[in-house]
Amino acid sequence: MQIFRPGSVTAGHLSTISLTDAGTFTTDAEDLLAAAMAWPSLEPDPNANPDAVDNRPPWTLRANMIGSLDGGATIDGRSAGMGTLIDQKLMGLQRDLADVVLVGAGTVIAENYPGAKVYPRRAARRRRWGRSELPRWAIVASRPLPADLPAIVDSAEPPFVITADGVDQPAGTEVISTGSSVDVGAALPLLADRGQRRILCEGGPTLLGQLAVGDHVDELSLTIAPTLLGTGSTTPMLGGVDLLAQRAADGGADRWRLVTLLADGDHLFTRYRRER
């Protein structure tokens, strides 16, 4: 896998990283990738004018998705067919840089999300990167979740469930209600209040579309899979949302800036930051 410097791609790559024979990254490689995928600082800017008001929220949200060259998000109802081993490793690395993984009920069920558990190697790198030992799940659900989901029954810490008043969620979850209906934008400060400030959203498209409409996505880590799907993919990356129409009132389409570019064979791993 190669790391490129955005803005100077033609100048060549900066580093080449390979998996070890054991199928892991070395500690040095992990730290190099962690630096390439670092979250924006949530601390006050030491160079800022002390009289200026800091309007930034105390959380930030990054989405992590994989898509085909034409933006399809699923093959046969799942995203797994598009990824690679390196993509899975980067997904794990991104989880370990985050405080919490936000995910829609549809994805937790379709992808059979496992319990969140402490694994010594991963806990060690999380500690190295200043995180708690375990990223918790935060599942968005407007209906009661099945009580036997592995993400609920096998997790070392109860998953948050973002839901609405009066919706009974299973025992073993920590419910966050956003009022009479589910409001993912309103859930973000409630997660931050619970110390979950680096929020990694893993989709799916319905949830990501809702977050994009509310302009809550600060960064997008997008893996580009070298394939075209057309209508063979039943789900575009933002679900059924017409974001262009949504943004028209604000003066036009979103702009995003490339901040990280990695390549593994024909797969590209990009990270874009929203320009506001």
Ligand SMILES: NC(=O)c1ccc[n+]([C@@H]2O[C@H](COP(=O)([O-])OP(=O)(O)OC[C@H]3O[C@@H](n4cnc5c(N)ncnc54)[C@H](OP(=O)(O)O)[C@@H]3O)[C@@H](O)[C@H]2O)c1
């Ligand atoms: N390409 C990728 O990177 C990627 C990533 C993730 C998933 N996927 C794929 O996408 C598919 C699932 O996507 P999806 O769009 O159907 O599901 P999703 O976004 O994971 O979840 C949708 C469900 O989450 C709940 N939800 C999400 N936002 C909500 C809101 N604002 N208000 C209320 N409830 C909300 C609802 O659950 P209730 O049923 O409780 O109402 C809704 O039915 C799967 O095939 C999965 O493999 C692909």
